[in-house]
Amino acid sequence: MKRILLAATAALLLSACDMGPDPVAGAGEALDLPDVADGTLSEETMKRVTERLSSDEFEGRAPGTAGEEKTVAYLIEEFEKAGLEPGNDGSWVQDVPLVEITGKDYAPLTIAGGKGGAMELDYATDWVGVSYREEVQTTLEDSELVFVGYGINAPEKGWNDYAGLDMAGKTAVILVNDPDFGSETLDGPFGGKAMTYYGRWTYKYEEAGRQGAAAAIIIHDTAPAAYGWNVVESSWSGPQAYAARGDNPPPMTQINGWVQKTVAEKILQAAGKQLGALTEAARKKGFKAVPLGLTASTSFRNDVRSFASKNVIGVLPGSERADEYVMHTAHWDHLGRCTPAPDGDDICNGAVDNATGTAALVALAEAHAKAGPTQRSLVFLAVTAEESGLLGADYYAANPVFPLNRTVGGINMDAFLMGGAAKDVTVVGPGKSQLDLFLDKALMNDDRVTTPNPNPEAGYYYRSDHFAFAKRGVPMLYLDGGEDLVDGGKKAGAAVQAEYRDERYHGPKDEYDPNWDWSGVMSDLALFYRIGRMLGESTSWPNWNEGDEFKATRDEDCAVENAGCGA
Structure with a gap:
């Protein structure tokens, strides 16, 4: 709403x-x-x-x-x-x-390299993911996880969560909304209490693609997302429609997805980190991305079809x-x-x-x-x-x-x-x-x-x-x-x-x-x-x-x- x-x-x-x-x-x-x-x-x-x-x-x-x-x-x-x-x-x-593009036959999202051994995350219950690429098979194998804060690169604000990073082949773990979330005023580098476009999931996936990331996973949290996991689950499963991108598409990740907050907390704990502390650090200008020493792997198949949908236009x-x-x-x-x-x-x-x-x-x-x-x-x-x-x-x-x-x-x-x-x-x-x-x-x-x-x-x-x-x-x-x-x-x-x-x-x-x-x-x-x-x-x-x-x-x-x- x-x-x-x-x-x-x-x-x-x-x-x-x-x-x-x-x-x-x-x-x-x-x-x-x-x-x-x-x-x-x-x-x-x-x-x-x-x-x-x-x-x-x-x-x-x-x-x-x-x-x-x-x-x-x-x-x-x-x-x-x-x-x-x-x-x-x-x-x-x-x-x-x-x-x-309709994803199917999802393997678990496996997180390896942390304390306590590998974690297997169930599709829909723990995470959801889709591919924007028109490929029949999507495979992510041993992709290094990097916590990139809010995943923002805003030169006009002197803010770059990807500064100094080479994200090729890596998976960006991203916070939802923007660094001003939780402010009680409308003043701040990102609009204060009012979200900017940098807080939208569309921007975060686009920027991760521009940075060369193999995957982008947003940590779902009901308050800053403004909707519950049930909305993510229903909206991000089943057929997904995208605009046809032509012969020279913009750079895209292999996988864009979401992970439940409670699951993300366990992932970070396996890396010896705390989500709360990382979130506070990510809100400050000059934040440096944090390699987590973990890898992510999964795979799924895609049914791909092209079609022309229609806008309906009438005029008086x-x-x-x-x-x-x-x-x-x-x-x-x-x-x-x-x-x-x-x-x-x-x-x-x-x-x-x-x-x-x-x-x-x-x-x-x-x-x-x-x-x-x-x-x-x-x-x-x-x-x-x-x-x-x-x-x-x-x-x-x-x-x-x-x-x-x-x-x-x-x-x-x-x-x-x-x-x-x-x-x-x-x-x-x-x-x-x-x-x-x-x-x-x-x-x-x-x-x-x-x-x-x-x-x-x-x-x-x-x-x-x-x-x-x-x-x-x-x-x-x-x-x-x-x-x-x-x-x-x-x-x-x-x-x-x-x-x-x-x-x-x-x-x-x-x-x-x-x-x-x-x-x-x-x-x-x-x-x-x-x-x-x-x-x-x-x-x-x-x-x-x-x-x-x-x-x-x-x-x-x-x-x-x-x-x-x-x-």
Whole structure:
């Protein structure tokens, strides 16, 4: 679940991309925040689409399966019925080339060379691992284990956990999150309490590959990971989809995986080390990696297949500035069939995550079409393979149907919890862009407020599809349901989140419930509608705020003569 941080935007009046010779407006220019009427949003559409997409008929909507074929066909039908036009030059879809690798016949992960003799770790129970390489056999033999702290190489911060190391043939043992985890403030070299991208598992595996490591094993810990081992086990076993890498792929390890914290503690004890002491040392600048004097060995086979998954794209063309685009995104995919399978049910239906967000695309498209076109074009993009690492969104952003420097900004929707109406709304990544001002305006008559995120250390800003656009400069707003429920307050809100996270997230129990309370979802959907409508009618080009890591990219795109940000 994607949770957030407080947005303090009431006093902001910052630079914006705008029409004119210099597409980046100067500081002090007010944004055009038009008044818009509320839309006619259908709760029945939300229920109908969510129930259908999360039914067993769709088999968990895994990319490259019969479930995908049914999902794509159903979304095309719903987009067309809602009043959209095909978004990709007459086609409803964009092909996304993927590779699926399914590991099987796993040998134990054997740790040798330590006190007490060799340790044999059982797959799934003690560790999980996959290969990103398109090879039928993966073998790791007597690979030296090296504890590399948080596995970060950040020259701009003067931080390199791999300094002086030759990792060729070795296995990196890595801590989850980043060195500032546990901070009570938002100050620190890695963002303080709020996780940076350096804390994400995707980065850690990429960096280990760049360093030439044979394998990368992250030590799982529930608090800094923000999810339990059950999520790792279900997400990292079975078929794994990856973006096709072409003829010159980036350097990759042979194995990327996770190990249980309790198991990691035993491994380190066998090397004469303590996990707690190593963790404290790794948080300090100048940390030196620690060879453990142990080796790791394992092997498994891989079934490899290439296939084209699909993003589904619909558009409501603009009435006056049809070549300027407002993006709405949600991922249609989920995990398909997954393990473990309690009570024999192996379908991860993904009702909340993310049949709800996909249904929201349909409901919003329907409402905007009924209200008539805005001046700008409204795009509705249902992306594939989010659960595999934002692959569909990243492919679209790298190969955009609508140019990114003609994309004004947008909103992302991922997993609506059914807790009922809330007194607040949460914003993933508040204070980052001028889209916060659109949110403030949209909230004016709602009698709701933004609220602080209880765990910004989870790094949710980097964990959903909006990130693929943000890192390429497009401002994207990502909202989540409130923490403070009308019925039961913050205690009830926390209970709803905990129940979903602990019992249903990425598991077979994330199923549609006809008794759900949709009131909070519909309030949030009304907010999304107003924001999208305002962006569609506005003449402004919202930018990232000064100091944000994505502003330079947007400014560069905006500066392209006769091409960017309305120029």
